[in-house]
Amino acid sequence: MIVADVMTRNVITISPDATVEEAVNIMLSRHISGLFVVDKAGDLAGVVTEGDLLRRDELGTQRNRSWWLRLLASPAKQALDFTQANGRFVRDVMTEDVLSIAQDAPLEDVVATMEKHRIKRLPVTTDGRVVGVVSRADLLRALIGRERNAAPMATDDRTIRAAILAALEAQSWAPATTLNVTVTEGVVDVWGTITNEQERRGIRVIVENTAGVKEVHDHLVYIEPYTGMVIDAPDEQT
Known part of the structure; x- marks a missing residue:
């Protein structure tokens, strides 16, 4: 899938000449945490978020650096802090460098x-113009959509078994050579040995995600690699 498949196209934007109060009112009324800033030419100029408005003179939360931190902070940084705490317009508080x-x-x-920069949303642009936005919520909606559309296909036991074995072979972490799978009317029994519980979880996911599987019985035996201690599979314990 690509961005165009999941992005939100109706993007709420704001002008850099709008007031901070206008930006806050839009965010509160639309239940959103940020606004992309678009200039008169329609180009992306920045973003203003809730985080940009936390250090405000009106709230008494402006940065009050100790004398030694003021010595370390450049005049440009101190001026920026003052502008963001006291500026009346979006252009004064917005973040200009937007991914x-x-x-x-x-x-x-x-x-x-998103992971690298720890952000929740990205503007989608074409030639510098904002044409949409993709957020974590959009990704979750796409995930739900794929789950709903992925209805299990009716298939025979031999095909199910072949699909499971092929999926196990495709994973470098899966101990495929120590595993065996039997399928009876869509009910899968998995046998073999594993050396950590994460392998058990991964194997179960592979089986459960295979079309036609109705139920999974876990007979995997856990062998502790350092002591050789054997722990029976959950379905074997009484």
Whole structure:
């Protein structure tokens, strides 16, 4: 999937010449935590978020640096802090350096950017113009949509078994050579040995995600790699 498949196209934006009060009213009335700032030419100029408005003179939360921190902070940084705490317009408080992404970018790029920069949303741009926004919520909605559309296919036991074994072979972490799978009317029994509980969880996910599987019985035996202690599978314990 690409960005265009999941992004929200009706983006609420604001002018850099709008007041801080206008920005706050829009965020509160629309139940959103940020606004992309678009200039008169329609180009992306920045973003203003709740975080940009936390250090405000009206709240008494402006930065009050100790004398030695003031010595370390450059005059430019001190002036910026003052402007953000006292400025009346969006242009005074917005963040100008905004990351963006293209409509045809894969979702992997979206997730990687969000993780790296610890952000929740990205503007989608074409030639500098904002054409949409992709957020974590959009990714979750896409996930739910795929789950709903992925209805289990009716298939025979032999096909189910072959699909499970192929999926196990495709994973480098899966101990495929020590596993065996039997399928009876869609009920899967998994046998074999594992050396950590994460393997058990991963194997179960592979089986449960295979089309046609109705139920999974876990007979995997856990062998502690350092002591050799054997722990029976959950379905074998009484």
